[in-house]
Amino acid sequence: MGKRGRAAVVVLGDIGRSPRMQYHALSLATQASLKVDIVAYGGSDPHAAILKHPSICIYKMAQWPRLMQKLPWLLRYIVLLLKPLFQFLVLLWHLCVKIPAPDVFLVQNPPSVPTLVAVKWASWIRHSAFIVDWHNFGYTLLGLSLGRGSRFVAVYRWFEKHYGQLADGSLCVTKAMQHELAQNWGTRATVLYDQPPEFFHPASMEEKHRLFLKLNKELRHSEGIGDCISHGSKHMRTDDPNDSLITTISEDGVIAKSIRPALVVSSTSWTPDEDFGILLEAAVMYDRRVAAILNEDDSVKEEVLWDEMNNGKQNIYPRLLFVITGKGPEKEKYEQKIKNLHLKRVAFRTMWLSAEDYPSLLGSADLGVCLHTSSSGLDLPMKVVDMFGCGLPVCAASYSCIEELVKVERNGLLFSSSSELADQLLMLFKGFPNACNVLASLRNGTLEERSSAAWATEWEEHAKPLVLEVISRNSS
The missing domain is CATH 3.40.50.2000 (Glycogen Phosphorylase B;)
Structure with missing residues (x-):
């Protein structure tokens, strides 16, 4: 499989409220010279630099109907099962049909379910590489509302760990998370500290x-x-x-x-x-x-x-x-x-x-x-x-x-x-x-x-080598 010169950035969330993934898209387009397809929800507009970039295209997915969020609490656990299934099917359709086949999928985690499952399946079907950008752990966020001892949280954690291990590469946001992934998840990750892009600066x-x-x-x-x-x-x-x-x-x-x-x-x-x-x-x-x-x-x-x-x-x-x-x-x-x-x-x-x-x-x-x-x-x-x-x-x-x-x-x-x-x-x-x-x-x-740090510098040093490595490995 030859190189296609494309990357897909996947966010099961509002792209306008996902700054790090917006910066990834800009860097993939400008620093790695790839055409970038963003698959995400709408809601808030991303920065103008994303909207105006000729190599970046945004695909907005249908969301879980709001009416379903107002169901009686007795149906709460049914919704916990149906909502991920709906999201999985919508996400898989976009990743496998709507967008051109990419060299690499770069996915934000969390949410983990069904995102990691859908992206991994899509990477198999489309013969693409698969990178997870670990912002946090999804099971700990779910535990805030359901409790750490919930069976749903345990199942969620299994999916997050299993499919996270299947990734071709991983990025994470702190050294502490890097250590946790290596010691307890069997996942090797590269630390990419968040840095603001150039349009964040002191105002005149x-x-x-x-x-x-x-x-x-x-x-x-x-x-x-x-x-x-x-x-x-x-x-x-x-x-x-x-x-x-x-x-x-x-x-x-x-x-x-x-x-x-x-x-x-x-x-x-x-x-x-x-x-x-x-x-x-x-x-x-x-x-x-x-x-x-x-x-x-x-x-x-x-x-x-x-x-x-x-x-x-x-x-x-x-x-x-x-x-x-x-x-x-x-x-x-x-x-x-x-x-x-x-x-x-x-x-x-x-x-x-x-x-x-x-x-x-x-x-x-x-x-x-x-x-x-x-x-x-x-x-x-x-x-x-x-x-x-x-x-x-x-x-x-x-x-x-x-x-x-x-x-x-x-x-x-x-x-x-x-x-x-x-x-x-x-x-x-x-x-x-x-x-x-x-x-x-x-x-x-x-x-x-x-003055001593910038997103472009961090991305060039830590993320770009990983992206190019997994693309090269997958296309050979």
Whole structure:
């Protein structure tokens, strides 16, 4: 079988919410000079670089009917059997019929069932190589909802391990996962650390201003909540259409306002492996502790504090504006909790941003917060990688291998409780915006590390040799 010059990237999920697989597709097309077919679900648009690339084609699969997700709980286990069968047939049809035969299938794991089974079958039928990119373990994610002792979880783990071992090659995201695969799964994997592509970078003042003007209405006004941003100090309110919440235009061009809230960004999938309640509790603690420190008694006092900050008294703690991006099953539950908080110095906004606006938001923020703790304890949060690519320091939830990514007191801090996160917010933002020495130091460390790594470099060194090797071996 000769080489075909094609690769297929397989994601049993929304391709717009699968950044690593998007980057794989771009690298396969640009660095390995292959034509790339992406087989995935629709929902969110991928980055424009994917949509515009002449060598990349996207095939969107039909999804499990939403009506089936609203069945009574007694039918839950029947659905657990029927849904993978439906997905298997749809996936196999696309891999074996809809797309041209590739030299190699590159598949994201998890989900493992039925993805690994379908891709392996397709690789047999089409005489193609088969590479698994291990982002996490699917059985540990299933265990979050069914319990680790469930028979379904045991069966799922068997399929994941068996078909993972049948792959012609494997990539993984951490050294800890590489060790686990080698010792307990009999699978040899190459570590490919996540790195952001070039379009994740610190935003210029002009880019910040354009973004904040675009999001002005969403940032200034909350749905059903009168908070410290939408109904706050007179410094927050303006009728100037060229004036945003964070930036303004002066004689010298676009500048950041001296009196502004600190912008904190967190991206979440609103799932059980990210306890968003920790962030809400930390916000409440920050609000109460600042109130106690400043002895706020009324709104008049609040105006005085803003005026003091404007006059250079840098012992003032700013208002915090948390922008939470993402989609997921627990979003509505937490949005209702946010409405019931009634905080004086903290506000929340939840939104979904385009693939172009999301990097701009990260590059414009003051701090990132990551709540990801990993169902297996062996993967790393891509959202932190993206934040670092934009020069954004991070406070991240601590777990077993997170220090492979977050270097404490260099590019971020780790927390294990809501109280610890609240302490970090107080420490980092004291004296905002001009006298936050620790925050400035973390940002400098993030920028220094950003300059030393790039996705294209990592992919060229670690992934490309594996891809070319399995293609060559399979075609000979």
